[in-house]
Amino acid sequence: MRPTATLSASSSLNYGFPIPPSSSTSFTPTPSPTNCYFHPSAKKFSSLRFKPNKRNITRSAVSIEKEIPETERPITFLRESEGADVRARFEKMIRDAQDSVCAAIEAVDKGGKFKEDVWSRPGGGGGISRVLQDGAVWEKAGVNVSVVYGVMPPEAYRAAKASPADQKPGPVPFFAAGISSVLHPKNPFAPTLHFNYRYFETDAPQDVPGAPRQWWFGGGTDLTPAYIFDEDVKHFHSTQKKACDKFDPTFYPRFKKWCDDYFYIKHRGERRGLGGIFFDDLNDYDQEMLLSFATECANSVVPAYIPIIEKRKDTPFTDHHKAWQQLRRGALCRIQLGL
Incomplete structure (x- = not known):
């Protein structure tokens, strides 16, 4: 059997990341609450958010059926009039990305298969x-x-646009x-991954003639290991x-x-x-460029x-390694719940 992997304290400190206790240390893992496995933005639009902010408060307040x-699954969730615009191309992109990521995960697992649920809303979407x-590989x-x-x-809408208090547009x-x-993943030495990419658009307020349509992109991909390997991070x-450098050399340092x-907690x-x-509320570049950028990131x-x-x-790993993974995963869940 190959020797189990180890993590040096110095490596952990360099990343500002918790250090696993030594194998001789006794500790009790914190179970991961079942509802902390990230449920999609699909079911609850407010789940698109990571942390509360002006835009996300807006999203949690919207009315959804x-x-x-x-x-x-339908060919498209879009309305009939939307066949060639950014909405249609973004939908195609995320559905293609879902297919490719799921295929890659199943190929690595060599046996596990995704269970699929499809849903719709009366008002569209x-x-x-x-x-x-x-x-075999994925928990x-x-x-x-x-x-x-x-x-x-x-x-x-006023919160999202930072509009004056006396400006009272109708529903948007x-x-x-x-x-x-x-x-x-099941293996404690294999890291967890989070990613999401999104596009948000508002029509002109119903009682504000001539108001421009607003749009923005957001998203990101980040790595969360229980044990750190420098080569994996690199x-x-x-x-x-x-991916970032294909569009703007300032993107990677800025979004990193x-x-x-x-x-940071x-x-x-x-x-x-x-x-x-990670980026959010991104609309200060050409829309076509940002669509291509989001596609490249996905x-x-x-x-x-x-x-x-x-x-x-x-x-190879021991029960001690698995316990540390559970401890870190439990902490992650509490962080996601704002605890």
């Missing part, structure tokens, strides 16, 4: 939720897409689409940088810092993981992550 289970559970993997129509209350129709995922970040700052004095890229998930899983999935 209850979903209806469907037996077959819907989603596809896929979960693989208790596979649980969720990859989900949604295309949602709704109505934003006036107060939410909105469109949102996204892919969101959390991937939990591979992951170099792949993210390569954004990710580092966004997922102040009351714990630690980072959620080893970072990646397409970089498999080459950034799967080689790491292939390398670590069969690493």
Whole structure:
């Protein structure tokens, strides 16, 4: 049997990441609450958020109808009039990304298969939720897409646009689409991955003639290991940088810092993981360029992550290593719940 992997304290400290206790230390793992396996933005639009902020408060306030289970996935969740615009191309992108990520995960697992749920909404839109559970490699993997129509209350629109208090537009129709995922491997030496990419658009307020349509992109991909391997971190970040550099050399340092700052837990004095890229409310570039950029980021998930899983999935581990993974996963869940 190959020797089990180890982690030096110095490596951990360099990343601002919790240090695993020594094998002689006794500790009790914290179970992961079942509802902390990330459920998709598909089912609850407010799940697109990571942390509360002005825009996310807006998203949690919007009106969305209850979903209806469907037996077959449609060719598109869009309305008939939307066949060639950014909405249609973004939907195609996230559905293609869902297919490619799920295919890669199943190929690594060599036996586990995703269970798929399709749903729709009476007012338009819907989603596809896929979960693989208790596979050979994956404890649980969720990859989900949604295309949602709704109505934003006036107060939410004012918060989103930082409008003056005396400006009181009527209800604002909105469109949102996204892919969101959390991937939990069984092996403690194989890292968890989070990624999501989304597009949000509002129509002109009903009683504000001539108001421009608003739109923005958001998302990111980040790595959360229980044990750190420098070569894995370098591979992951170099792949993210390569994707960013195709569009703007300032993107990677800017979005990496954004990710580092966004997922820093102040009351714990630690980072959620080893970072990646993150951006939100992005609309200060050409829309076509940002659509291509979001597509490139989504397409970089498999080459950034799967080689790491292939390398670590069969690493021998002990009950002690597994307990540390559970402890870290429980902490992650509490962080996601704001605890």
